[in-house]
Amino acid sequence: MKVIGICGSLRNNSLNKVVINELKELSSDTFTVEVVSIGDLPLFNGDLEEGGDPSVVHRFKDQLAQADGLLIVSPEYSHGVPGVLKNALDWAGSMTNVNVLDKKPAMVIGASPSAVGTALSQVQIKQTLSACGAYVLPQPEVFIGTAHERIGDGRVTDEDTISILKDVNLKFSNWIKRFLH
Numbered sequence: 001m002k003v004i005g006i007c008g009s010l011r012n013n014s015l016n017k018v019v020i021n022e023l024k025e026l027s028s029d030t031f032t033v034e035v036v037s038i039g040d041l042p043l044f045n046g047d048l049e050e051g052g053d054p055s056v057v058h059r060f061k062d063q064l065a066q067a068d069g070l071l072i073v074s075p076e077y078s079h080g081v082p083g084v085l086k087n088a089l090d091w092a093g094s095m096t097n098v099n100v101l102d103k104k105p106a107m108v109i110g111a112s113p114s115a116v117g118t119a120l121s122q123v124q125i126k127q128t129l130s131a132c133g134a135y136v137l138p139q140p141e142v143f144i145g146t147a148h149e150r151i152g153d154g155r156v157t158d159e160d161t162i163s164i165l166k167d168v169n170l171k172f173s174n175w176i177k178r179f180l181h
C-alpha cells in the first residue's frame with residue numbers, strides 16, 4: 001500500500017517533519033510513505049484552475065490520486081490549520097475540478113511544544129478532509145504535546161511516543177485495507 005505524507009510545516013527543523021519521517025520508518029512493513037512537499041504549490045486561485053491545473057498542482061494531485069492513503073502531520077498555528085496546508089487541501093479537494101481526496105483514507109497527527117497543541121488544528125483539518133469526502137481515521141487521536149522533549153536530533157526519542165506511533169500506524173493500515181477494492 002502506498003501512502004502520501006504531507007507535513008503542514010515547511011520549516012527545515014520542523015518537529016512535525018521528524019514525526020512524519022519516523023512514521024515512514026515505522027510503517028515499512030505495512031505501507032510505504034512518500035512525503036511530498038506542498039511549499040511550491042501556488043496560492044489557490046480558481047482562475048488558475050479554470051485554465052488547467054498548473055504543472056506543480058497537477059503532479060501533486062496525481063500523486064494523491066495514485067495513493068491508497070493520505071497521512072497528514074501538522075502543527076497548529078493560532079489555534080488553527082496552517083495556511084500552507086489548507087492551501088494544499090483546497091487544490092486537492094477541488095469542488096470545480098477533480099477532487100482527489102474523495103474516498104481517500106486519511107490519518108491526521110500533530111506535534112507541538114505546548115501541552116495540548118494541535119487539538120484545534122486537527123479538528124479543522126479533519127473537517128476539511130471530511131468535507132472533501134475523505135475517510136478520516138476516527139480513532140485513535142494522536143496529539144504529541146511537549147514535542148520538543150520527545151524529539152531530539154531529528155528523531156523521536158520518547159519510547160511512549162514511539163509505541164503510540166506504532167499502534168496508530170497499524171490501525172491506519174487496517175483502516176486503509178477496509179477501503180481497498
Ligand SMILES: Cc1cc2nc3c(=O)[nH]c(=O)nc-3n(C[C@H](O)[C@H](O)[C@H](O)COP(=O)(O)O)c2cc1C
Pocket residue numbers: 009010011013014015016017074075076077078079080111112113114116117118
Ligand atoms: C504563527 C504561529 C502560531 C502558533 N500557534 C500555535 C498554537 O495555536 N498552538 C500550538 O500548540 N502551537 C502554536 N505555535 C507553536 C508551534 O507549535 C511550534 O512553533 C511548532 O514547533 C511548529 O511546528 P514545527 O516544529 O513542525 O514547525 C505557533 C507557531 C507559530 C509560528
